[in-house]
Amino acid sequence: xxxxxxxxxxxxxxxxxxxxxxxxxxxxxxxxxxxxxxxxxxxxxxxxxxxxxxxxxxxxxxxxxxxxxxxxxxxxxxxxxxxxxxxxxxxxxxxxxxxxxxxxxxxxxxxxxxxxxxxxxxxxxxxxxxxxxxxxxxxxxxxxxxxxxxxxxxxxxxxxxxxxxxxxxxxxxxxxxxxxxxxxxxxxxxxxxxxxxxxxxxxxxxxxxxxxxxxxxxxxxxxxxxxxxxxxxxxxxxxxxxxxxxxxxxxxxxxxxxxxxxxxxxxxxxxxxxxxxxxxxxxxxxxxxxxxxxxxxx
Amino acid sequence: xxxxxxxxxxxxxxxxxxxxxxxxxxxxxxxxxxxxxxxxxxxxxxxxxxxxxxxxxxxxxxxxxxxxxxxxxxxxxxxxxxxxxxxxxxxxxxxxxxxxxxxxxxxxxxxxxxxxxxxxxxxxxxxxxxxxxxxxxxxxxxxxxxxxxxxxxxxxxxxxxxxxxxxxxxxxxxxxxxxxxxxxxxxxxxxxxxxxxxxxxxxxxxxxxxxxxxxxxxxxxxxxxxxxxxxxxxxxxxxxxxxxxxxxxxxxxxxxxxxxxxxxxxxxxxxxxxxxxxxxxxxxxxxxxxxxxxxxxx
Numbered sequence: 001x002x003x004x005x006x007x008x009x010x011x012x013x014x015x016x017x018x019x020x021x022x023x024x025x026x027x028x029x030x031x032x033x034x035x036x037x038x039x040x041x042x043x044x045x046x047x048x049x050x051x052x053x054x055x056x057x058x059x060x061x062x063x064x065x066x067x068x069x070x071x072x073x074x075x076x077x078x079x080x081x082x083x084x085x086x087x088x089x090x091x092x093x094x095x096x097x098x099x100x101x102x103x104x105x106x107x108x109x110x111x112x113x114x115x116x117x118x119x120x121x122x123x124x125x126x127x128x129x130x131x132x133x134x135x136x137x138x139x140x141x142x143x144x145x146x147x148x149x150x151x152x153x154x155x156x157x158x159x160x161x162x163x164x165x166x167x168x169x170x171x172x173x174x175x176x177x178x179x180x181x182x183x184x185x186x187x188x189x190x191x192x193x194x195x196x197x198x199x200x201x202x203x204x205x206x207x208x209x210x211x212x213x214x215x216x217x218x219x220x221x222x223x224x225x226x227x228x229x230x231x232x233x234x235x236x237x238x239x240x241x242x243x244x245x246x247x248x249x250x251x252x253x254x255x256x257x258x259x260x261x262x263x264x265x266x267x268x269x270x271x272x273x274x275x276x277x278x279x280x281x282x283x284x285x286x287x288x289x290x291x292x293x294x295x296x297x298x
Numbered sequence: 299x300x301x302x303x304x305x306x307x308x309x310x311x312x313x314x315x316x317x318x319x320x321x322x323x324x325x326x327x328x329x330x331x332x333x334x335x336x337x338x339x340x341x342x343x344x345x346x347x348x349x350x351x352x353x354x355x356x357x358x359x360x361x362x363x364x365x366x367x368x369x370x371x372x373x374x375x376x377x378x379x380x381x382x383x384x385x386x387x388x389x390x391x392x393x394x395x396x397x398x399x400x401x402x403x404x405x406x407x408x409x410x411x412x413x414x415x416x417x418x419x420x421x422x423x424x425x426x427x428x429x430x431x432x433x434x435x436x437x438x439x440x441x442x443x444x445x446x447x448x449x450x451x452x453x454x455x456x457x458x459x460x461x462x463x464x465x466x467x468x469x470x471x472x473x474x475x476x477x478x479x480x481x482x483x484x485x486x487x488x489x490x491x492x493x494x495x496x497x498x499x500x501x502x503x504x505x506x507x508x509x510x511x512x513x514x515x516x517x518x519x520x521x522x523x524x525x526x527x528x529x530x531x532x533x534x535x536x537x538x539x540x541x542x543x544x545x546x547x548x549x550x551x552x553x554x555x556x557x558x559x560x561x562x563x564x565x566x567x568x569x570x571x572x573x574x575x576x577x578x579x580x581x582x583x584x585x586x587x588x589x590x591x592x593x594x595x596x
Contacts, residue, residue: 004594036593052594096590181590188582245579261582270568270591276575281543284486284559292394292479293568293591295334296302296350 001032001297004097005055005104006181007062010089011047011069012078014040019072020047026065032057036267045080046089050267052096055107062091063114066174070119074170075146085142085149086172088115092127092179096269097297104178105129112176116163122153122173123162129177131161138175146172180235183272184265186219186228187248191257194220197227200251204229204244211247213239226260236272242279299330299595302395303353303402304479305360308387309345309367310376312338317370318345324363330355334565343378344387348565350394353405360389361412364472368417372468373444383440383447384470386413390425390477394567395595402476403427410474414461420451420471421460427475429459436473444470478533481570482563484517484526485546489555492518495525498549502527502542509545511537524558534570540577 013019020040024047027035033053040047053061066088073087091111093104105128112123130136134157144152149167152158159165160173167173189197197218202208205216213235219228229248233239249259264273271288278286288294311317318338322345325333331351338345347363349356364386371385389409391402403426410421428434432455442450447465450456457463458471465471487495495516500506503514511533517526527546531537547557562571569586576584586592 001594006590034594036590052590096594241575242579259580261580263582264584264588266588267590267593268588270572270589273575273589274568274571276579277539277571280578281540281574282557282559284561286562290562290564290566291568291571292304292334292350292565293595295565296299296332296394297591297595 006094009091012084014045044082070171086174091176121168122160125161126175126177127179183233186230188261190260211239242276304392307389312343342380368469384472389474419466420458423459424473424475425477481531484528486526486559488558509537540574
């Protein structure tokens with residue numbers, strides 16, 4: 001695969017194994033599409049699929065899976081801990097290799113138009129594909145969930161970007177858009193005082209005047225008797241992992257607290273970590289083309 | 299490709315484009331074999347090919363290319379700056395993904411046996427495949443080159459591991475073996491004094507009592523008015539890049555000199571750099587399976 005786009009669609013079915021497999025099957029046995037992972041949560045009653053591929057075959061597989069989910073899932077009968085507004089709740093496209101944010105935005109809009117046309121499901125474009133600032137944040141779009149969307153969608157400021165201004169009777173609505181890969185990164189501190197982790201989190205995160213693409217909160221690791229600053233870096237190409245790390249270290253100093261470790265949760269693009277090696281070693285003129293694995297993937 | 303082995307065969311033909319293409323063609327259009335790079339040097343009169351693949355198809359393609367080179371290249375008519383002892387001079391196998399050193403050694407021996415049987419070329423196993431300590435080092439095996447090998451190969455201590463104890467009349471002899479990926483890594487110092495870089499190089503390298511898998515020398519960067527410690531790390535899984543880097547920094551201190559940058563030359567496996575990010579950030583319990591690109595390559 002020369003160009004690689006990732007898609008992480010979330011479906012509102014986490015319990016019925018047969019339905020889950022029917023949806024996931026849409027990503028199997030397709031040329032230039034690779035299913036990386038899928039996991040269902042019974043409490044959340046939700047299925048999260050991670051798939052990569054060349055943009056066009058990926059688009060086709062995603063459309064097929066959305067069609068399958070619209071057919072199989074009835075939100076009127078859905079209950080679960082996770083907020084949701086549709087049979088397919090959210091579909092982010094993420095540029096991974098030889099693809100740009102612009103291409104991910106374009107792909108998301110193509111898929112959005114087709115979802116409305118083929119399945120009659122109203123679509124909100126979100127994140128980098130959003131058509132207005134108040135539609136960037138998924139939580140803001142989803143507020144009210146499937147149940148509340150019946151009325152919400154009729155308000156002018158919540159007119160969908162594609163499809164009818166009317167909730168699909170069983171499949172609800174869906175958010176489709178482009179975003180950067182998310183890096184879940186936690187920094188451990190040698191204190192049991194959660195208020196210190198919280199205070200640091202508030203300073204490093206965007207909301208508190210900190211780093212633009214950083215969300216953060218304090219978390220207790222009770223079994224270890226320590227706390228951590230738990231972060232989501234929503235664009236590591238602009239808010240680098242090492243910068244967030246060093247900012248936590250810097251803020252920790254005033255409390256007489258030290259960084260005693262860190263963790264990466266889930267998948268991480270290699271560039272996010274190689275950027276850190278480049279920074280700490282002071283490597284000059286490095287190109288990702290020098291990474292053996294980038295060549296192999298070409 | 300699930301298992302990936304790399305091979306970097308060196309052929310003694312760097313001038314005749316037609317012959318070069320005939321050899322390189324053996325690596326094209328083969329399932330599960332990927333030609334990453336090839337470069338010929340006219341002064342050295344040598345061709346270096348970088349290819350990766352699943353072990354079995356890679357083995358077959360390498361054997362085909364060796365056969366082609368034996369057929370096309372006559373060492374009696376070869377001259378060039380680079381030392382050489384055969385039409386195919388050296389064939390290293392390097393484990394890259396889901397493959398071990400042991401598998402690379404086994405593959406090198408399979409290829410060695412076939413080269414002797416099919417083409418009648420005597421083979422020396424070298425590096426990790428060597429059958430005696432004095433045969434580990436390629437330079438020691440190659441000493442005397444094609445011309446000297448006529449007599450050298452008749453000595454008991456230089457009896458080849460496979461094939462006749464007689465130099466092939468036109469193709470000479472070949473070294474085949476397994477080695478780890480090489481990382482070429484240089485650390486820049488803010489001084490123009492080459493003797494300082496030399497002194498540091500002597501301390502960090504294996505030969506001087508330093509790091510086991512480190513070769514090093516001082517190099518002048520005349521246009522920048524600085525010097526560097528130029529290193530070859532021959533097994534980054536055991537002599538990590540960050541360890542060599544920090545040891546140079548440590549030794550530089552006594553001269554009042556600072557590290558002002560570093561460079562990676564050529565290809566580098568992603569793990570060599572990700573290991574550095576793990577070290578400097580203090581990441582706990584990280585697995586290479588968390589790297590998105592490892593999953594894509596599966």
